[in-house]
Amino acid sequence: MKPNNEQEIYYRRFGPFEIGLHVSVVISFLGLALTGLILKYAETSWAKVLAGFLGGVPAAGGFHRFFALVTFGYFFVHLISLWRRYREKRVQGWWLFQRERVFGPNSMIPRGLDFKHFFQQLGWYVGLRPTPPTFDRWSYFEKFDYWAVFWGVAIIGSSGLLLWFKDYATLILPGWLLNAAFIVHSEEALLAVGFIFAIHFFNTHLRPESFPIDIVIFTGVLSEREFRSKHPAEFERLQREGRLEERRASPPPAWAIQLARTFGFTALGTGTLLLVLIFLKALGVDPFVAPWLGK
Amino acid sequence: MAVVGFLIAWLAPAAQNPQEAESCRLCHRDLTLEPLQSSVHKSLSCTICHVGAKQIPHEQPTDPQICATCHPKTQAYWESVHGRGLLQGIPDVPNCAACHGGHDIRPTSDPNSRVFPFNLPQTCGGCHGNEKLAVAHQIPVPEAYQQYLESVHGQGLLRSGLLVAATCADCHGAHDTLPNSDPRSRLYPSRIPETCGRCHLGVLNEYQASVHGKLPLEQGPVCTNCHQTHAIQPPREKAFQLASVLACADCHPEAFDTYRESYHGQVTTLGYAGVATCADCHGNHQILPPEDPESTLSAANIVSTCQACHSYANANFVAFLPHVRPSDSQTAPPALYGIWLFMTALLFGVFSVFGTHTLLWAVRGYVVPAVAPLLKLLPRRGKRKAAPKTSTEEENHEAQ
Numbered sequence: 001m002k003p004n005n006e007q008e009i010y011y012r013r014f015g016p017f018e019i020g021l022h023v024s025v026v027i028s029f030l031g032l033a034l035t036g037l038i039l040k041y042a043e044t045s046w047a048k049v050l051a052g053f054l055g056g057v058p059a060a061g062g063f064h065r066f067f068a069l070v071t072f073g074y075f076f077v078h079l080i081s082l083w084r085r086y087r088e089k090r091v092q093g094w095w096l097f098q099r100e101r102v103f104g105p106n107s108m109i110p111r112g113l114d115f116k117h118f119f120q121q122l123g124w125y126v127g128l129r130p131t132p133p134t135f136d137r138w139s140y141f142e143k144f145d146y147w148a149v150f151w152g153v154a155i156i157g158s159s160g161l162l163l164w165f166k167d168y169a170t171l172i173l174p175g176w177l178l179n180a181a182f183i184v185h186s187e188e189a190l191l192a193v194g195f196i197f198a199i200h201f202f203n204t205h206l207r208p209e210s211f212p213i214d215i216v217i218f219t220g221v222l223s224e225r226e227f228r229s230k231h232p233a234e235f236e237r238l239q240r241e242g243r244l245e246e247r248r249a250s251p252p253p254a255w256a257i258q259l260a261r262t263f264g265f266t267a268l269g270t271g272t273l274l275l276v277l278i279f280l281k282a283l284g285v286d287p288f289v290a291p292w293l294g295k
Numbered sequence: 296m297a298v299v300g301f302l303i304a305w306l307a308p309a310a311q312n313p314q315e316a317e318s319c320r321l322c323h324r325d326l327t328l329e330p331l332q333s334s335v336h337k338s339l340s341c342t343i344c345h346v347g348a349k350q351i352p353h354e355q356p357t358d359p360q361i362c363a364t365c366h367p368k369t370q371a372y373w374e375s376v377h378g379r380g381l382l383q384g385i386p387d388v389p390n391c392a393a394c395h396g397g398h399d400i401r402p403t404s405d406p407n408s409r410v411f412p413f414n415l416p417q418t419c420g421g422c423h424g425n426e427k428l429a430v431a432h433q434i435p436v437p438e439a440y441q442q443y444l445e446s447v448h449g450q451g452l453l454r455s456g457l458l459v460a461a462t463c464a465d466c467h468g469a470h471d472t473l474p475n476s477d478p479r480s481r482l483y484p485s486r487i488p489e490t491c492g493r494c495h496l497g498v499l500n501e502y503q504a505s506v507h508g509k510l511p512l513e514q515g516p517v518c519t520n521c522h523q524t525h526a527i528q529p530p531r532e533k534a535f536q537l538a539s540v541l542a543c544a545d546c547h548p549e550a551f552d553t554y555r556e557s558y559h560g561q562v563t564t565l566g567y568a569g570v571a572t573c574a575d576c577h578g579n580h581q582i583l584p585p586e587d588p589e590s591t592l593s594a595a596n597i598v599s600t601c602q603a604c605h606s607y608a609n610a611n612f613v614a615f616l617p618h619v620r621p622s623d624s625q626t627a628p629p630a631l632y633g634i635w636l637f638m639t640a641l642l643f644g645v646f647s648v649f650g651t652h653t654l655l656w657a658v659r660g661y662v663v664p665a666v667a668p669l670l671k672l673l674p675r676r677g678k679r680k681a682a683p684k685t686s687t688e689e690e691n692h693e694a695q
Contacts, residue, residue: 042564043555057567125655141652148645163558167607175614180634182558183621187638191645199649208660 010221012249017081022217024074025149026267031067033193033274035060040186045288046277068160075153105136105234108147114140136233141203148200152192159185193278197271205268213268218260219252315340319348330399333407362391371471378470380432387428394418410469412452412462416443419463435474442525459494466490485512487519501580506587516546521579530579533568543573553618576600576617 014022038047038060054060103111117140120133138146159181162169166178205213209229216222227235238244252260280287319341320326331337336344346361347353359381363369369391372378380388392400394410401408409418417440422428424440436442443449443463451460466482473480481490488508492499495518502508507515521542522528528535540563544551554560554573562570574582576592583590591600601608621627621635 038565039558039561042561048565051565051567057562057565058569122652122655125659141649144649166612167605170607170609170612170615173611175612176616176628176631178615179619179621179631183631183634184638187635187642191638191642194642194646195649199653202653202657207656208664 008251009224010249010251011224011227011244011247012220013216013222013227013247014220016220019218019220021074021078023263024070026263028067028070028074029192029196030267030270031063032071033189034270035064035067036189037193037274037278040190041278041281044277044281045286049288065164068157068164071153072157075157105138105237108138108143110140110143110147114143134232135230136237137231139231141199145200145203148192148195152188155188156185156192159188190278193271193274197275201268201271205264213261213264215252215257215260215264218264219256221249221252223251315342328398330397334396334398334400335402335405336398336400359391369470371468375468375470375472376474377472385432387422387432389422410464412458412460413456415462415464416440416449416452423463436525439525446523446525446527447529448527461494465494482524484517484519487517488512491518498580505578505580505582506584507582516542520545536568536572536574537563537566539574540572547573550618553620556620557617559617571604571617575603 034050035054038051038054038057041047051057051060054063101107102109113136117133117135120129121140123129124132162173162181163178163185169178204210209226216226222230224235235244238247277287316328342348344361345353359369359372359378372391373382377389381390395403396409401411403410405411406413408414420440420443423434423436424438426437428434429437444453448461451457452462468481473482475482475484477483478486480486488499488502492502502518509515521539522530522535523538528538530536540551540554540560550573555564559570559572563572578591581589583593585592585597587593588595590596597613598608598610601613605612616628616631619627619631621631622639624632627635
């Protein structure tokens with residue numbers, strides 16, 4: 001928990017655009033997970049309760065498609081923003097060969113240092129290093145999160161579209177591709193749900209430095225203490241380049257913290273609950289049905 | 296006419312031998328003869344039925360054998376589950392009067408008769424809907440009456456007033472009621488199609504031509520396997536459609552499992568009809584194997600079968616595999632098995648690497664700091680040769 005200390009210096013990490021993008025990711029992802037998991041786990045009692053709560057299977061299907069549209073929306077907005085950023089800072093030459101842009105500290109593209117950091121992190125876990133690696137703007141696990149969503153939206157989105165518009169799809173494609181789309185959609189969704197609700201939640205919120213929640217993605221700013229502990233290389237780089245002041249920001253207002261924590265905890269709680277239910281199902285336990293009562 | 300009517304009304308009770316009735320009443324003081332006024336037996340004297348009453352003290356109570364002196368066609372009763380129970384001296388077993396009434400007995404064609412179709416379920420339900428009697432005598436279906444009332448037959452009879460709707464006796468027989476374990480019973484499993492077919496003849500004909508109807512009757516499903524016995528629901532009822540899937544599952548567990556894994560199966564598992572159940576694709580009474588040209592799933596018919604819901608269905612669409620287990624390399628098409636294998640490997644890979652990563656982080660971040668000071672194991676910051684600052688500079692240099 002971060003004290004809202006007026007004395008502390010705050011720096012901007014995310015702008016309103018990134019905040020809006022992530023909020024729409026959170027809402028649509030939870031919506032898709034809730035409405036999708038009831039089908040994948042249809043035989044559990046909680047899926048039936050949830051289906052009823054959502055207004056029935058047809059209504060849940062409607063919500064699922066709505067959140068899918070939100071997902072396609074943020075995906076394309078993000079792609080457009082990438083394109084615009086590329087155009088704004090255009091320099092001579094093909095962008096892939098602009099080393100700084102592609103492999104610089106602000107790029108999401110993995111670089112050699114990320115692999116080094118990964119092994120340094122493992123080394124820290126097992127006691128081979130006294131400290132964790134010093135991350136720049138994006139740690140390797142944050143980059144993995146980013147690409148997981150990118151890949152996930154592309155794969156789940158395209159297979160979902162195939163199933164949604166199966167009438168048009170089967171004008172040209174054979175029907176067994178719908179089977180393939182169903183497998184991919186369902187398994188990739190399980191991967192996404194498991195990854196976000198277990199790995200991303202821990203790496204971002206439940207790690208000791210952030211526990212129980214990191215609201216920087218919602219308030220956009222973080223304290224100097226957090227900055228130096230989570231992104232020390234970036235902090236030192238900005239300091240060295242004399243650009244640290246550009247990033248200075250006012251502390252988040254109390255209402256923003258309150259709102260961020262409310263929203264964040266709701267999302268964390270929902271995700272964790274779903275993860276627990278999935279785990280219990282894997283263990284053959286239905287928490288709402290006493291095992292001795294059978295089906 | 297009026298005079299004749301009056302005379303009959305006046306004479307008829309007299310035929311009951313009023314002197315005899317009055318002498319019975321000397322002891323049986325609470326005996327009222329009113330029910331007898333409308334009884335089909337009103338012209339009989341007491342001792343025709345109460346034969347033992349001629350001697351005092353009376354030798355024996357009225358016995359079904361005495362009814363049989365006038366009603367010889369009811370001999371089947373002694374073979375029935377009720378008659379045999381009576382012979383064994385089991386209490387509560389119905390004799391003739393228990394169903395037909397005693398003093399108030401009426402012809403079975405009289406709408407007020409206890410065994411007239413509208414009244415029969417209640418008469419049988421007196422025992423076959425009575426919890427205490429069900430426990431006492433191990434009646435096999437304790438709530439038969441309640442289930443029947445809700446059933447398509449019970450509703451047809453009692454709500455719609457249809458005399459053609461089946462009542463208890465139409466299926467179970469009346470005097471000859473036998474347990475369904477008895478091969479002579481109309482409800483012995485292999486005789487069920489014939490029994491239901493007495494009313495549902497068209498369905499019986501379809502069934503007999505189907506893959507199920509051609510099986511030896513001991514093996515194949517009969518009407519009640521899908522439709523239940525007492526709790527028969529209208530086939531358009533969602534609850535019936537959902538339950539029918541489970542009925543198919545009894546014999547087709549593999550197809551059931553793959554159905555449950557499909558979208559159709561997931562939706563019906565959640566209790567929502569409106570998507571295809573077994574019968575929507577395979578048909579119901581006339582069900583035939585897909586190889587049969589007449590089958591709903593034959594090459595000639597499958598597109599129109601799918602079109603019942605998916606109006607745009609074409610030859611591509613019907614190549615969808617509704618029953619497939621992608622994890623089974625033996626039965627699944629190689630492409631689907633390959634996709635499943637890839638997805639499984641992807642999930643396993645990601646969760647192994649990042650699961651371990653997160654678990655180790657939790658240990659390093661929470662457990663070690665809590666435990667290490669006690670054990671003095673934790674390497675202390677800055678005391679090692681490679682201080683973090685150095686590495687930061689080094690990395691940044693690398694990054695640029």
